[in-house]
Amino acid sequence: MTEPFPVPQKALPVRSISPQVPPHVVPHLKELSKLARQCRSRTPKSSPYRLANEELTETAISLYRRGVPVELIASATGVSSRAMFRRIEKGLKNGI
16 A cells, blocks of 8 residues: 655755865965964054054954854964954954
8 A cells, every 4th residue: 555645754954064264375374373473562563463463364354254163264373263253353343
């Protein structure tokens, strides 16, 4: 005897794939992070350390806005996720 209605099969769970940090950007992020660590509040605005710090913040915010998780950005730059979260939060607050 056949079933009057087809028995629905269990659907496979759909797993969302979050965006990743592009592999070609990772070495640049590491280099920026190394320079940005030497930036202090008294560092001149034209200093390579200050410029690297600002570029790192802008790049991190750009990746964050594309949906890349903060943890992945942090691991690509070699800093803690909390430090990267603070950098992104502060940059967003300052209108970058």
